[in-house]
Amino acid sequence: MKLKQLQYLWETYNQNLNMSEAARVLNTTQPGISSGIRRLEVELGIDLLTRKGKRLGLTPAGERIVQLARDTLQKVDSIERAAAEFQHEDRGSLRIATTHTQARYVLPEHIRNFRSSYPDVSLHINQGTPAQLAELTLNGDVDFAIATEGFEHFSNLILAPCYTWNRSIIVPKGHPLASVDEISLAQVAAEPLVTYVFGFAGGSSVANAFANARLSANVAFTATDTDVIKKYVRLGVGIGIIASMAREPNTDEDLVFLDASHLFEPSVTHIGLRPEVFLRSYMYDFIESFAEHLTRPLVEQVLSSSRRHEQQLLLEGFELPRR
Amino acid sequence: MKLKQLQYLWETYNQNLNMSEAARVLNTTQPGISSGIRRLEVELGIDLLTRKGKRLGLTPAGERIVQLARDTLQKVDSIERAAAEFQHEDRGSLRIATTHTQARYVLPEHIRNFRSSYPDVSLHINQGTPAQLAELTLNGDVDFAIATEGFEHFSNLILAPCYTWNRSIIVPKGHPLASVDEISLAQVAAEPLVTYVFGFAGGSSVANAFANARLSANVAFTATDTDVIKKYVRLGVGIGIIASMAREPNTDEDLVFLDASHLFEPSVTHIGLRPEVFLRSYMYDFIESFAEHLTRPLVEQVLSSSRRHEQQLLLEGFELPRR
DNA sequence: CGAAGTTACGGATGCCGTAATGATG
DNA sequence: CATCATTACGGCATCCGTAACTTCG
Numbered sequence A, B: 001m002k003l004k005q006l007q008y009l010w011e012t013y014n015q016n017l018n019m020s021e022a023a024r025v026l027n028t029t030q031p032g033i034s035s036g037i038r039r040l041e042v043e044l045g046i047d048l049l050t051r052k053g054k055r056l057g058l059t060p061a062g063e064r065i066v067q068l069a070r071d072t073l074q075k076v077d078s079i080e081r082a083a084a085e086f087q088h089e090d091r092g093s094l095r096i097a098t099t100h101t102q103a104r105y106v107l108p109e110h111i112r113n114f115r116s117s118y119p120d121v122s123l124h125i126n127q128g129t130p131a132q133l134a135e136l137t138l139n140g141d142v143d144f145a146i147a148t149e150g151f152e153h154f155s156n157l158i159l160a161p162c163y164t165w166n167r168s169i170i171v172p173k174g175h176p177l178a179s180v181d182e183i184s185l186a187q188v189a190a191e192p193l194v195t196y197v198f199g200f201a202g203g204s205s206v207a208n209a210f211a212n213a214r215l216s217a218n219v220a221f222t223a224t225d226t227d228v229i230k231k232y233v234r235l236g237v238g239i240g241i242i243a244s245m246a247r248e249p250n251t252d253e254d255l256v257f258l259d260a261s262h263l264f265e266p267s268v269t270h271i272g273l274r275p276e277v278f279l280r281s282y283m284y285d286f287i288e289s290f291a292e293h294l295t296r297p298l299v300e301q302v303l304s305s306s307r308r309h310e311q312q313l314l315l316e317g318f319e320l321p322r323r
Numbered sequence C: 001c002g003a004a005g006t007t008a009c010g011g012a013t014g015c016c017g018t019a020a021t022g023a024t025g
Numbered sequence D: 001c002a003t004c005a006t007t008a009c010g011g012c013a014t015c016c017g018t019a020a021c022t023t024c025g
Helices: A003-014 A019-025 A030-044 A060-087 A100-117 A130-138 A185-189 A205-212 A226-234 A281-290 A296-304 A308-315 B003-014 B019-025 B030-044 B060-087 B100-117 B130-138 B185-189 B205-212 B226-234 B281-290 B296-304 B308-315
Strands: A049-052 A055-058 A092-098 A121-127 A144-147 A158-165 A167-172 A192-196 A218-223 A239-243 A255-259 A267-273 B049-052 B055-058 B092-098 B121-127 B144-147 B158-165 B167-172 B192-196 B218-223 B239-243 B255-259 B267-273
Touching: A003 A019, A003 A030, A003 A060, A019 A030, A030 B060, A055 A060, A060 B030, A060 B060, A092 A100, A092 A130, A092 A281, A100 A121, A100 A144, A100 A226, A100 A239, A100 A281, A130 A144, A130 A267, A144 A281, A158 A296, A158 A308, A167 A226, A185 A205, A192 A226, A218 A226, A226 A239, A226 A255, A267 A296, A281 A296, A296 A308, B003 B019, B003 B030, B003 B060, B019 B030, B055 B060, B060 B092, B092 B100, B092 B130, B092 B281, B100 B121, B100 B144, B100 B226, B100 B239, B100 B281, B130 B144, B130 B267, B144 B281, B158 B296, B158 B308, B167 B226, B185 B205, B192 B226, B218 B226, B226 B239, B226 B255, B281 B296, B296 B308
Parallel strands: A092 A121, A092 A144, A192 A218, A192 A239, B092 B121, B092 B144, B192 B218, B192 B239
Antiparallel strands: A049 A055, A144 A267, A158 A267, A167 A239, A167 A255, B049 B055, B144 B267, B158 B267, B167 B239, B167 B255
16 A cells, blocks of 8 residues: 555545545646556455546545545654654753752853754753762653763763863861862861762762861861852851852852862863763753864764773863863 | 655664664565655655664654654555455455453454454454554554553543453352352452453552551462463462353352442443544444444544544443443 | 547656665674 | 565556546536
């Protein structure tokens, strides 16, 4: 059975059982319609049309099958329309899973740019813990994750380094440490600390620094959310350890930011991709705007490689920007 | 677009994205499959498959279009069956997916009648788990399903209630419980149980009864198959909970059947239909013989209704027979 | 006799199958 | 190295379009 045959049958029916008219509508010839329907009848083993000279009619079977032919053609049409929607590369959705700090302090500028380039793409930012980010990504609930900690959860994902960042110690204005020139780890260890819930996870650079110096930290309060940390620092609960990029010029004037890049190894923010993910072209664009060395050809090459080793190799050796 | 291309795509998907296997199933060659799908992609202007060397994956567009392709092929199939219907009212095949209990204890009498009315219809009974029944039905691999449990898998199907049935407790002759007049749930809970794998699924009447009575059941053994359950009851593994209709007068004389209709809510056996299914006239006959209130006009009306709500409404309010 | 459908037939398109090549585990 | 996919290419079937014939109002 050919779709064309069904189309011929349907259009002939639609044109009041006039093959010549159907041929005109379908930009073909009348004998073509005739033989097409005839072949369909032969294949199905039943007559669909009654023919009395030039006068056509529908058999009972024909009535039934004309309807089914229409249904089928509608389904085919829906395939074509679905395909057309996927063709419009500037429509769709972009779903990112990330942590609060990224969503709050890093993504906004990229998203502003992105929205002006792709106004018809809907955006979904999904916040969560590192374990949640990994799961969302693996399940395909998001297109990719942007993460800085908890990489032990990401073993099945491709991790593309994006940029490095350092931490700052924040204290309220007037705090004894506020005027210190270069703060020491011992000074930090002497104060109650307010920091990220995951900031002390095994292997984090903060935890490493304290461990190497044989100092134990007094963690008074943790939150997932930089704004909450600032709040409690303002309340005098302790001194904060936060990402330096979380400084806001306008609203943070009552806080003193002490650079801590000499105390803690810089961390690297990564994009986490499921190896089998299919990226729309605007997704490549977003990634490149987020980390300009992650060009589309590079990412495509990484994704098309099936060996983990090769994937990571391709992503190494870039001079990462600092934030 | 060619139907063959849709078929190639669907079968490749169906064979776990293995073109070689699809080629085997479709009696053609692997390069044919490959180029067929490729031509479809070119025509639609989108990639359907991701190709990493020999490893295939589905793009998001592919996922969507695979489903639409299946729908289309099902429509085509319905055309062929409709044609066959007009050719020979009494030839074709009847494919039913059901569980072991139905196949073993309920269907035989209906099938005996059916075979005498339609000797030229070939019969295919497909056994499986509730999830498998649902999938077979949705894929159009069977004409309909007959199921009693696991309706959470059937959300996309029309469910027509057929009859209600109760359970019995079976114990070997000579068992202490064999002479009990009316067995209590506490007595059942005190014994190791042998029952259906799916009998304790959430929402099953057996699970509900125990939960409501704050009793926990000691399920010693489960099987999909009533014969296996009987076997293990005979071996003394525990007492059985099975469908009452599974009693066989001749061979079950060494077992005592204790009616349990006062312990567990009756269950309802349903016929599950794909809403777009095309039923041959002998299929309507079979359904009516299986559940006499499901007459052809009623079922036709249900199938022609496009609103789920209406469909189910039409099927309610019948006094169901008990078995 | 004009409008409409069928039959007949030649030619181009496009599809399938074989064979060779490439990639992966 | 076995498996599985893609590429290349030649033959062949299918289907379309032109032309001639037929039927009916």
